[in-house]
Amino acid sequence: MDRSEFWRIVDSSASPEVHETVTEIEEKLGALSGDEIKSFHDRLSEVLFDLDRRDLNGAGYSFSGAYEADGQGSDDFLFARCTVVVSGSKVYNEVLRDPSTFATAWDWCGQDVLNVIEEAYEEVTGDVWEHNSPIDYETGSNTAAW
Secondary structure (H helix, E strand, C coil), X not given: CCHHHHHHHHHCCCCCCHHHHHHHHHXXXXXXXXXXXHHHHHHXXXXXXXXXXXXXXXXXXXXXXXXXXXXXXXXXXXXHHHHHHHCCHHHHHHHHHCHHHHCCEEEHHHHHHHHHHHHXXXXXXXXXXXXXXXXCCCCCCCHHHC
């Protein structure tokens, strides 16, 4: 799966509610093969890696909703990056162009996209998810940007 197909799935799943967007992504993944779901995960890892930058981490983001966090932990930064991605290619590209746009309140439910990929794979294949992307998206992995 190339990036254009990845973004087609994400952008066509857009909803005003992040949770609904993630649910729609999961439904679309359920129509793919196991290999395509792994490839979707790899593209997600790439775009999360691209957002793993010191300037974004220091932009002063926060979370909306019930999640209580100070927006400074590595998981918090990952959750915010997930929400940027599930918000679509337009938001993603804007954040890459202008890091100040990352300084907003992100819906922490965006991190659920990490779980629905595994769930969709297991539902489609009947196998346990054991795929590791060749790109690490954890906070601080993009060492050139830190």
